[in-house]
Amino acid sequence: MNAPLRTRIKFCGMTRAQDVALAGELGVDAVGFVFASKSPRRLDIEQAAALRAHAMPFVDVVALMMDSPAELVREVVARVRPTLLQFHGDEDDAYCRGFGLPFLKAVAMGGTDDEPVAARFAHHPHASGFLLDSHARGGSGGTGRTFDWSRVPHGIDRPLLLAGGIGPDNVFDAIRAVQPWGVDVSSGIESAPGEKDAVKMRRFVEEVRRADAAAD
């Protein structure tokens, strides 16, 4: 894919109505609701359905699952009405596509997986895109840690979202280095797990726009 004219932005791990509303005001493309059982940002279905009502038009709602029972995913789809699913565990392509929604697959960039990154994309031919995150396989996201951005493959025909340890202070450099289709941030715009910081959210968006304006 060509370098995008506008880098997409996803704010992940939202837990508060005011943060979801501000994301919309700032022109963020997607907000993520975490249903992974291990996460400090985990929502139950009632909380997520209430939060969903604060998402503005043209803001995608992404439901993030990690090796969740299919029954939970189906309930989230029915009651929260996400626009996309995101899978962070060992889910295979058939499972991921079985819920009637487009999905993103997270690819673990940490640890010691010998399979080349680009080859890993082939395991999920129906994924709408991939989120490259810094944790090791089997680990959780939302770590605030970066990985070596030079390992991001080029010339991939599906959207890549760069995640892991990105924040207002390094997102400009990250976009210049990787030219991803989008960037995903959670802890880098927080004051505590799940509590987003309005100043950091705004600065993050401004820095993405600055990187886009500086693109060759």
Ligand SMILES: O=C(O)c1ccccc1NCC(=O)[C@H](O)[C@H](O)COP(=O)(O)O
């Ligand atoms: O955010 C979590 O707590 C989480 C838990 C389990 C699986 C995935 C999780 N988050 C996934 C995300 O998409 C995060 O935005 C991504 O890992 C980046 O996090 P951060 O390094 O904090 O920006």
